[in-house]
Amino acid sequence: xxxxxxxxxxxxxxxxxxxxxxxxxxxxxxxxxxxxxxxxxxxxxxxxxxxxxxxxxxxxxxxxxxxxxxxxxxxxxxxxxxxxxxxxxxxxxxxxxxxxxxxxxxxxxxxxxxxxxxxxxxxxxxxxxxxxxxxxxxxxxxxxxxxxxxxxxxxxxxxxxxxxxxxxxxxxxxxxxxxxxxxxxxxxxxxxxxxxxxxxxxxxxxxxxxxxxxxxxxxxxxxxxxxxxxxxxxxxxxxxxxxxxxxxxxxxxxxxxxxxxxxxxxxxxxxxxxxxxxxxxxxxxxxxxxxxxxxxxxxxxxxxxxxxxxxxxxxxxxxxxxxxxxxxxxxxxxxxxxxxxxxxxxxxxxxxxxxxxxxxxxxxxxxxxxxxxxxxxxxxxxxxxxxxxxxxxxxxxxxxxxxxxxx
Amino acid sequence: xxxxxxxxxxxxxxxxxxxxxxxxxxxxxxxxxxxxxxxxxxxxxxxxxxxxxxxxxxxxxxxxxxxxxxxxxxxxxxxxxxxxxxxxxxxxxxxxxxxxxxxxxxxxxxxxxxxxxxxxxxxxxxxxxxxxxxxxxxxxxxxxxxxxxxxxxxxxxxxxxxxxxxxxxxxxxxxxxxxxxxxxxxxxxxxxxxxxxxxxxxxxxxxxxxxxxxxxxxxxxxxxxxxxxxxxxxxxxxxxxxxxxxxxxxxxxxxxxxxxxxxxxxxxxxxxxxxxxxxxxxxxxxxxxxxx
Ligand code: SF4
Ligand code: SF4
Numbered sequence: 196x197x198x199x200x201x202x203x204x205x206x207x208x209x210x211x212x213x214x215x216x217x218x219x220x221x222x223x224x225x226x227x228x229x230x231x232x233x234x235x236x237x238x239x240x241x242x243x244x245x246x247x248x249x250x251x252x253x254x255x256x257x258x259x260x261x262x263x264x265x266x267x268x269x270x271x272x273x274x275x276x277x278x279x280x281x282x283x284x285x286x287x288x289x290x291x292x293x294x295x296x297x298x299x300x301x302x303x304x305x306x307x308x309x310x311x312x313x314x315x316x317x318x319x320x321x322x323x324x325x326x327x328x329x330x331x332x333x334x335x336x337x338x339x340x341x342x343x344x345x346x347x348x349x350x351x352x353x354x355x356x357x358x359x360x361x362x363x364x365x366x367x368x369x370x371x372x373x374x375x376x377x378x379x380x381x382x383x384x385x386x387x388x389x390x391x392x393x394x395x396x397x398x399x400x401x402x403x404x405x406x407x408x409x410x411x412x413x414x415x416x417x418x419x420x421x422x423x424x425x426x427x428x429x430x431x432x433x434x435x436x437x438x439x440x441x442x443x444x445x446x447x448x449x450x451x452x453x454x455x456x457x458x459x460x461x462x463x464x465x466x467x468x469x470x471x472x473x474x475x476x477x478x479x480x481x482x483x484x485x486x487x488x489x490x491x492x493x494x495x496x497x498x499x500x501x502x503x504x505x506x507x508x509x510x511x512x513x514x515x516x517x518x519x520x521x522x523x524x525x526x527x528x529x530x531x532x533x534x535x536x537x538x539x540x541x542x543x544x545x546x547x548x549x550x551x552x553x554x555x556x557x558x559x560x561x562x563x564x565x566x567x568x569x570x571x572x573x574x575x576x577x578x579x580x581x582x583x584x585x586x587x588x589x590x591x592x593x594x595x596x597x598x599x600x601x602x
Numbered sequence: 603x604x605x606x607x608x609x610x611x612x613x614x615x616x617x618x619x620x621x622x623x624x625x626x627x628x629x630x631x632x633x634x635x636x637x638x639x640x641x642x643x644x645x646x647x648x649x650x651x652x653x654x655x656x657x658x659x660x661x662x663x664x665x666x667x668x669x670x671x672x673x674x675x676x677x678x679x680x681x682x683x684x685x686x687x688x689x690x691x692x693x694x695x696x697x698x699x700x701x702x703x704x705x706x707x708x709x710x711x712x713x714x715x716x717x718x719x720x721x722x723x724x725x726x727x728x729x730x731x732x733x734x735x736x737x738x739x740x741x742x743x744x745x746x747x748x749x750x751x752x753x754x755x756x757x758x759x760x761x762x763x764x765x766x767x768x769x770x771x772x773x774x775x776x777x778x779x780x781x782x783x784x785x786x787x788x789x790x791x792x793x794x795x796x797x798x799x800x801x802x803x804x805x806x807x808x809x810x811x812x813x814x815x816x817x818x819x820x821x822x823x824x825x826x827x828x829x830x831x832x833x834x835x836x837x838x839x840x841x842x843x844x845x846x847x848x849x850x851x852x853x854x855x856x857x858x859x860x861x862x863x864x865x866x867x868x869x870x871x872x873x874x875x876x877x878x879x880x881x882x883x884x885x886x887x888x889x890x891x892x893x894x
Contacts, residue, residue: 198627200620200623200624200627200633200635307812308812364636364638364663365636365662365663366662368636368637369634369635369636369662370620370623370633370634370635370636371632371633371634371659372627372632372633465662465663468660468661468662469660469661469662469663471660472660472661475660552663554663554664554666556666556798558797558798558799558800559800562800582802582803583800584800584801584802584803585798585799585800585801586798586799586800586801587798589801589803596806596809598816599813599814599815599816600809600815600816601815601816
């Protein structure tokens with residue numbers, strides 16, 4: 196094991212290298228480009244025995260990635276935001292071919308208006324595609340989850356592709372101290388990919404066949420769903436092996452001061468660090484709060500969520516995304532997981548925060564927790580998601596609007 | 603400890619942050635470095651953030667409550683969009699790359715240090731590239747990073763960028779001098795008490811559509827503040843050939859009725875293309891001090 200200072204981009208590139216991937220089709224987009232620059236450099240210098248191909252768009256990139264995986268190659272690629280959406284159609288195809296590959300999405304809010312900073316509308320658009328989804332909070336996790344993603348995706352009980360999400364800038368360009376795993380340990384954790392019915396020139400196979408008989412389509416989709424559900428236990432198994440080799444471990448969710456908490460904040464990805472910090476500060480102020488981080492978003496870890504949140508007074512779900520006209524994407528899923536419990540939380544408060552990389556301050560966390568606690572004492576429910584904004588930010592926006600309108 | 607670096611694209615500010623981060627890592631500290639460079643272009647304001655701690659760091663992203671602010675391009679102090687002094691409280695440290703003190707409207711008791719590290723960079727490296735200089739100053743100010751770790755970090759970070767060994771050596775000399783040109787400043791109990799209210803966003807109807815109505819506003823942005831070097835045309839040597847007028851990438855040279863060139867100093871970025879192209883060597887260059 197070597198300690199290194201790595202950015203999120205460098206870390207996932209290292210993970211691809213340690214996973215001994217065979218094929219890397221690529222197309223640049225900010226803020227993902229650093230990843231493919233690093234990989235192309237390693238391939239050029241012969242430090243990695245992979246084939247690197249620059250494609251002409253994300254659509255062909257995903258097509259190349261999926262078909263290569265169907266031949267039995269271990270495939271890595273990365274994209275971001277608009278790029279993910281441009282190739283979107285192919286996500287469903289790759290999942291339908293049951294071709295396991297790993298795609299890193301460097302989260303960036305989707306235009307318009309245009310920005311470079313992150314939220315999760317890009318990655319969550321792929322929620323229903325059949326890809327497994329792993330969401331990373333810090334650089335170490337980004338590296339490790341790519342290894343987990345291969346291990347789980349390629350397992351014959353699963354055979355589905357996976358997305359590992361890292362937040363643009365806040366993770367992709369942030370350098371932290373990271374334990375770089377040793378190659379021999381990674382080889383032990385991640386055996387060679389053993390494909391099912393790989394396409395061979397000598398043994399033709401048709402993948403993703405037309406099914407013009409409706410029950411057949413339903414049947415294959417249900418199979419995908421059940422395969423995805425299997426990924427929960429395969430992940431847990433992998434976590435045990437990982438712990439033996441690397442002395443750290445991961446579960447589908449992570450609890451932070453949840454045990455004795457009355458109110459639990461639910462979050463995912465890199466902004467969960469700010470959430471943990473806020474939890475510590477709010478504890479000092481006397482609020483019994485905790486934080487539950489969703490690490491595996493597909494399959495959805497319903498049982499883990501129930502275990503952590505049953506019996507709590509309030510749950511504050513912070514969605515760093517917005518389904519326009521409804522609210523956050525994650526909150527209804529959390530609510531559904533808890534609905535049938537006798538001891539379900541009194542209040543589930545939907546909150547939208549951190550869109551387009553807007554910071555989430557302690558004040559906003561405190562405000563949301565207070566609103567939830569007040570609703571609980573009033574035995575009332577929220578009337579729509581809270582859209583969080585600080586006063587100084589509101590003033591800034593007002594002055595910029597004035598400038599933009601020529602006022 | 604939280605460090606915020608302000609500079610302009612091309613000055614090496616991201617690398618300055620990385621030099622500090624890596625040096626702290628060599629000292630066995632937890633370090634985190636991160637830079638925001640928006641639309642990547644030379645001269646645009648860049649901010650780099652570094653956090654150091656002896657425990658794992660749970661913060662990330664923008665630093666609103668810095669213990670140290672290091673300003674590489676002093677003209678940024680007067681750019682209202684950059685907010686160089688944001689969140690500075692009593693006892694925090696402000697380092698400005700300037701040969702003389704600049705009066706700064708700052709009611710609180712901020713510890714201010716002024717040094718001309720551009721002068722040192724020109725002396726050792728021959729260019730206004732400040733990664734090693736600003737990185738080394740930050741290492742020293744922190745009081746927790748040795749000269750050895752600073753030098754090792756400069757060497758490793760610049761080698762990662764693909765610099766030639768002789769250039770790395772020059773930067774190491776620069777870093778050593780910058781490390782010695784300031785004293786460590788201990789921080790005693792900074793108390794940053796953010797007290798922002800949280801507000802509900804109002805629906806603004808048509809005003810809430812992202813339209814820009816005041817178009818054609820580039821002229822209001824005076825890019826002359828980006829200059830480190832000023833081109834000065836010597837009328838006695840100039841033959842009015844017009845070459846500088848053609849070559850200026852910013853269209854900042856105009857010709858008068860007799861065909862003699864004049865520089866628009868409000869917008870000239872100081873790239874010195876004109877001086878290099880002038881066949882008569884009629885364009886002299888001097889270090890800029892116009893921002894004050
Ligand atoms: S230095 Fe010369 S070429 Fe460069 S912007 Fe100024 S006038 Fe134009
Ligand atoms: S290039 Fe030199 S000689 Fe020609 S117009 Fe410009 S300053 Fe004068």
